[in-house]
Amino acid sequence: MAARPTARHVEALNKLSFVDFVGKLGNIVERCPVVAAAVWSERPFSSAQGVHEAACKFIDGLPTNGREGLLRCHPDLAGALAREGRLSSESTGEQRTAGLLDLTTEEQADISRLNARYKDKFGFPFVLCVRLNKRGAVLKGLKTRINNSKEDEIHTGIEEVKKICWLRLVDILQREQVDTISKL
Amino acid sequence: MAARPTARHVEALNKLSFVDFVGKLGNIVERCPVVAAAVWSERPFSSAQGVHEAACKFIDGLPTNGREGLLRCHPDLAGALAREGRLSSESTGEQRTAGLLDLTTEEQADISRLNARYKDKFGFPFVLCVRLNKRGAVLKGLKTRINNSKEDEIHTGIEEVKKICWLRLVDILQREQVDTISKL
Numbered sequence: 263m264a265a266r267p268t269a270r271h272v273e274a275l276n277k278l279s280f281v282d283f284v285g286k287l288g289n290i291v292e293r294c295p296v297v298a299a300a301v302w303s304e305r306p307f308s309s310a311q312g313v314h315e316a317a318c319k320f321i322d323g324l325p326t327n328g329r330e331g332l333l334r335c336h337p338d339l340a341g342a343l344a345r346e347g348r349l350s351s352e353s354t355g356e357q358r359t360a361g362l363l364d365l366t367t368e369e370q371a372d373i374s375r376l377n378a379r380y381k382d383k384f385g386f387p388f389v390l391c392v393r394l395n396k397r398g399a400v401l402k403g404l405k406t407r408i409n410n411s412k413e414d415e416i417h418t419g420i421e422e423v424k425k426i427c428w429l430r431l432v433d434i435l436q437r438e439q440v441d442t443i444s445k446l
Numbered sequence: 447m448a449a450r451p452t453a454r455h456v457e458a459l460n461k462l463s464f465v466d467f468v469g470k471l472g473n474i475v476e477r478c479p480v481v482a483a484a485v486w487s488e489r490p491f492s493s494a495q496g497v498h499e500a501a502c503k504f505i506d507g508l509p510t511n512g513r514e515g516l517l518r519c520h521p522d523l524a525g526a527l528a529r530e531g532r533l534s535s536e537s538t539g540e541q542r543t544a545g546l547l548d549l550t551t552e553e554q555a556d557i558s559r560l561n562a563r564y565k566d567k568f569g570f571p572f573v574l575c576v577r578l579n580k581r582g583a584v585l586k587g588l589k590t591r592i593n594n595s596k597e598d599e600i601h602t603g604i605e606e607v608k609k610i611c612w613l614r615l616v617d618i619l620q621r622e623q624v625d626t627i628s629k630l
Contacts, residue, residue: 279565280518280565280569280570281518281565284518284519293479293480294478294479294480295477295478295519296477296478296480296512296515296516296518296519297515298515299514299515299516299518299519300508300509300511300512300514300515301511301515302511302514302515302518302569303510303511303514303515303569304511320509320511320512320515323509323512324484324508325484325504325507326487327484327485327487327488327504328480328484328504328507328508330483330484330486330487331480331481331482331483331484331485331486331487331504332480332483334464334465334468334480334483334486335468335479335480335483381463381464381465385464385486385487386464
């Protein structure tokens, strides 16, 4: 993981219009640009952590169906969208890093079966921050977490969403957008 | 506008998995699939109005920055995305129906200037359910509403979002998806 963003990155972020802010940060939570769009109201930020905290506060303030809704906007890990190349660019990178685009047929079948059982039980997909986990973590996590209560899995899934959000935010501030932002 | 969806349409909707539900209804609020994804928790629905009420309840339950965030996920009316053909399919149809894809250069310039002033003043775009308004309504609405308070405009914009949501929902239930849904 890259080092933390500097004050200069955050200062540039504070100057963005909401259109540019949502354009750059819109997918810090998968397929939920409303999170970045809401967070824009809370600027100026003094640090990247401040941006992340505002996102987490917004997420935690959602009613239960909203937090379930956030989870439902996530694709299956190693699922059909991944096989068909239809993931968001962020998800593609994350799933590739975790080796999920390069599984054996057997691993793929096991994960697909468990993903389906998990969704059937909870009504939302299994969400895990794969960049912070090793290759076998998806299968292991599915096997373990599928036994939890729905309430626990909403909590655990949302905490994973927040971790994914932080890593995506750091990526945007440090890598992809530095050139653009520093020119503002 | 088409007649209201029948019980058969709603019954079919109640049988959808969250993946299919979000796939079909994901854009009832522009670029905010989390709304449909949250609403899925509230099924079964007894009517299309019930689906809409669940969406409205979710929207009204958002904190102020979340409602501003919903507005920020909307494109400018007759804006750059429209001219560049990069609107969502729903927005394209709506803006075309309202004649917004076929303005004179002068009308276009007036609307662009007022859209920019509106966004600068309020921090979110001017949102209007153009299908329920006549051709001149965007310019007239911009000229009037730009004088309102931010609080009033959040309220007015969100009420327009709800109208757009209802019309999109009716469209989906009646036109595009009937064949698919009725086969479930």
